[in-house]
Amino acid sequence: MNEQLVKVYGYLHGMWRYRWSALLIAWIVALTGWFVVFSLPDQYEANAVVYVDSDSVMKPLLEGLAVDTDSIDELKVMSRILLSRKNLLSVMRETDMDLQVNTPKEKEQMIVKLAREIRLEGGGENRNIYEISYSGQSAELVYKVVSHLLGKLIEGTLNSGRTDTIMAQDFLDTQIAEYEQRLVLAEERLASFKKENLGFMPDERGGYYADLQRRLIEIERTRTAMSLAERRLAELNKQLQDERPMLGTGDQGGVSPTKLAEYQQYLGDLLSQYTEQHPDVEEIRAKIADIEANPEGNTGGSVAGAGQSIEFNPVYQELKIEISKASVEVETLKIQLTDQERRLEELKLSIDAIPEVEAELAKLNRDYEITRERYLNLVERRESARMAQAVGQTSSDFTFQVIDPPVIPILPSGPNRLRWLVVVLFFSLGAGLGWSLLRYEMKPVFIDHAQYRKVSSLPVLGAVSLYLTTQHKKQRRLQLASFLLVAALLLVFFGGVLWYRDIGVLVAKAAISGIGLHI
Numbered sequence: 001m002n003e004q005l006v007k008v009y010g011y012l013h014g015m016w017r018y019r020w021s022a023l024l025i026a027w028i029v030a031l032t033g034w035f036v037v038f039s040l041p042d043q044y045e046a047n048a049v050v051y052v053d054s055d056s057v058m059k060p061l062l063e064g065l066a067v068d069t070d071s072i073d074e075l076k077v078m079s080r081i082l083l084s085r086k087n088l089l090s091v092m093r094e095t096d097m098d099l100q101v102n103t104p105k106e107k108e109q110m111i112v113k114l115a116r117e118i119r120l121e122g123g124g125e126n127r128n129i130y131e132i133s134y135s136g137q138s139a140e141l142v143y144k145v146v147s148h149l150l151g152k153l154i155e156g157t158l159n160s161g162r163t164d165t166i167m168a169q170d171f172l173d174t175q176i177a178e179y180e181q182r183l184v185l186a187e188e189r190l191a192s193f194k195k196e197n198l199g200f201m202p203d204e205r206g207g208y209y210a211d212l213q214r215r216l217i218e219i220e221r222t223r224t225a226m227s228l229a230e231r232r233l234a235e236l237n238k239q240l241q242d243e244r245p246m247l248g249t250g251d252q253g254g255v256s257p258t259k260l261a262e263y264q265q266y267l268g269d270l271l272s273q274y275t276e277q278h279p280d281v282e283e284i285r286a287k288i289a290d291i292e293a294n295p296e297g298n299t300g301g302s303v304a305g306a307g308q309s310i311e312f313n314p315v316y317q318e319l320k321i322e323i324s325k326a327s328v329e330v331e332t333l334k335i336q337l338t339d340q341e342r343r344l345e346e347l348k349l350s351i352d353a354i355p356e357v358e359a360e361l362a363k364l365n366r367d368y369e370i371t372r373e374r375y376l377n378l379v380e381r382r383e384s385a386r387m388a389q390a391v392g393q394t395s396s397d398f399t400f401q402v403i404d405p406p407v408i409p410i411l412p413s414g415p416n417r418l419r420w421l422v423v424v425l426f427f428s429l430g431a432g433l434g435w436s437l438l439r440y441e442m443k444p445v446f447i448d449h450a451q452y453r454k455v456s457s458l459p460v461l462g463a464v465s466l467y468l469t470t471q472h473k474k475q476r477r478l479q480l481a482s483f484l485l486v487a488a489l490l491l492v493f494f495g496g497v498l499w500y501r502d503i504g505v506l507v508a509k510a511a512i513s514g515i516g517l518h519i
Contacts, residue, residue, distance in 0.1 A: 010445075011437070011440065013445065014440035014444060014445045015433070015436035015437055015439075015440050016436075017436075017439075017440070017445065018435065018436040018439040018440065019436065019483055020483065021435060021436070021439070022432035022433060022435050022436040023432055023483065023486055023487060023490075024432075025428075025431055025432045025435045026428040026429055026431060026432035026490065027428070027486075027490060028428075029424075029427065029428035029431045029432075030424060030425060030428035030490065030493075030494070033424030033427060033428060034421060034424055034497050034504070035508055036424075037415075037417050037420045037421055037424060038417070038501070038504040038505045038507070038508035038509075039508040039509065039511075039512055040415050040417070040420075041137045042137065042412035042414075042415075042505075043135050043136070043137060043412055043413055043414035043415060044135065044136060044137070044138065044139040044142050044409045044412055044413060045133060045134070045135040045142060045409060045413035045414070046133065046134055046139075046142040046143045046145070046146040046147075046406045046407070046408070046409055047131060047132070047133045047146065047404060047406065048131070048132045048133075048146050048147070048149075048150045048402065048404060048405060048406040049129065049130070049131050049402070049403040049404035050129075050130050050131075050132075050150065050153070050154075050400055050401065050402050050403060051128055051129050051130075051400070051401040051402075051403050052128050052129075052130060052400060082120060082149060082152055082153055083115050083118060083120065085111060087149075087152055088111050088114050088115060089111070090148070090152070091114065091145055091148050091149065092107075092110065092111075092114070094144065094148050095141055095144040095145055095148065097110065097114075097141070098110075114145075117134060117135055117136070118132070118133075118134050118145070118149065119131075119132070119133045119134070120132055120149075121133075129403070130153075132146055132149050132150055132153070132406075133146065134146050134149075135413065135414070139408050139409045139410070140408055142409065143406055143407065143408040143409070146406040147406050150402070150405075150406065154400050169382060169385050169386065172378055172381055172382040172385060173382065175378050176375065176378045176379060176382060179371060179374055179375040179378060180375060182371045182375075183368075183371050183372055183375050186364070186367055186368040186371050186372075187368065189364055190364045190365065190368055193360065193361065193364055194361075212344075212348075215340060215343060215344050216344070218340055219337065219340045219341060219344060222333055222336055222337045222340055223337060225333055226330060226333035226334060226337060229326060229329045229330045229333055230330055232326050233323065233326040233327060233330055236319055236322050236323045236326055237323060239319055240316070240319045240320065240323060260288070260291055260292075263284060263287060263288050263291070264288060266284060267281065267284045267285065267288065270284060273320075273324055280320075417501055417505070418498065418501070421494070421497055421498060421501065425494050428490075
């Protein structure tokens with residue numbers, strides 16, 4: 001620790017030897033720096049604060065009917081357009097800034113500088129509040145620039161929506177006409193294909209393999225039903241064999257005319273179902289003939305024996321009717337089965353053609369549905385765009401309220417001379433200390449024999465202390481007081497510079513103007 005203190009003391013002692021030159025450098029740097037700060041040109045800043053209300057009253061009423069755009073995103077895009085080259089050139093023309101340049105290179109440099117100096121801030125928590133600001137050396141110029149940019153922002157944002165709506169409608173009309181032609185061609189191709197492949201088209205129940213499976217199931221059901229109908233018919237025939245068509249009774253007397261009429265009616269029923277050669281028809285004819293030959297019923301060849309009458313067997317008649325129905329059902333099922341088997345064979349023979357037709361039909365339907373869906377979507381969008389334009393939705397999305405309009409600034413906004421004057425003071429003090437330290441490093445001084453032994457290999461035989469007389473001490477105190485006085489004058493002068501900085505600005509500008517006029 002002692003060595004460190006000795007080292008620090010050595011530096012301070014060595015720098016103290018060059019205190020007057022260091023103080024002189026501090027004065028020179030301070031005076032020069034303060035003059036430069038005072039000669040800096042004044043900067044004026046104009047601001048405009050605008051509130052953009054994007055919550056339109058019509059928006060909830062038109063939800064789902066008209067085109068709804070993101071207002072904030074549109075405003076962000078407009079802010080980028082505001083600083084585009086075209087708008088910056090317009091600002092330069094309106095404010096006569098283009099008269100200050102003579103070459104294309106200077107014009108490009110001015111555009112870059114203008115884009116860098118214009119600030120457009122907004123978003124965050126208050127994303128609907130935007131501020132346009134610009135700084136320059138002319139109060140009137142900055143006012144013109146901010147006013148022109150504010151007008152461009154409002155006009156450009158309102159007009160861009162209307163222009164975009166018209167352009168969107170023109171684009172949609174073109175696309176709708178194109179898709180309408182595509183849709184007509186797709187419908188014609190689909191109709192022509194259906195006509196050419198009429199027998200191979202799938203129905204609403206499915207395609208080829210579904211139809212094949214369905215027909216196999218139908219054939220199996222028909223076979224099962226026919227098998228049951230044949231069994232029922234066989235059972236009815238078996239029951240019929242055990243029954244007789246006529247029943248004998250114990251009544252006396254001949255056959256009445258009523259019985260003869262019943263026989264004839266029964267014969268008519270049989271003839272409506274069977275031919276003349278049917279056994280039942282022949283039997284009933286024989287009975288009618290016997291009755292007609294012996295109406296009294298007492299001959300040996302009569303239908304019934306003596307003292308008997310003939311009655312129809314109702315069970316026999318019912319069985320005959322059921323057998324007739326069962327026979328018709330069996331024949332119908334046979335015909336149906338034959339037709340189903342024929343159609344199944346025809347379907348199997350078309351195994352190569354039908355899947356290809358179905359695949360081509362699916363492709364045509366897919367193309368048609370895609371074209372139709374896009375066509376309807378475009379039509380819907382066009383109607384939404386028309387409705388948006390009709391109610392003025394685009395123009396009413398934004399309501400601009402200028403909170404703080406731009407004004408011609410009276411007082412300059414910069415530079416911050418107070419801060420720069422303080423910076424110059426500290427910089428001048430640092431320059432003086434740096435000069436004394438540099439001189440000490442160039443010509444170091446040893447304050448004791450220990451320091452000398454570290455840097456030299458020569459032996460130190462002894463050390464002699466400096467003896468100061470009264471005159472020397474008085475002289476040193478006078479030098480110290482003079483140094484402190486000059487240093488204090490620097491601080492006092494700094495205080496005067498701060499207090500009279502406005503006058504200093506005028507003096508510096510007058511001096512620069514006088515130098516310029518002299519030149």
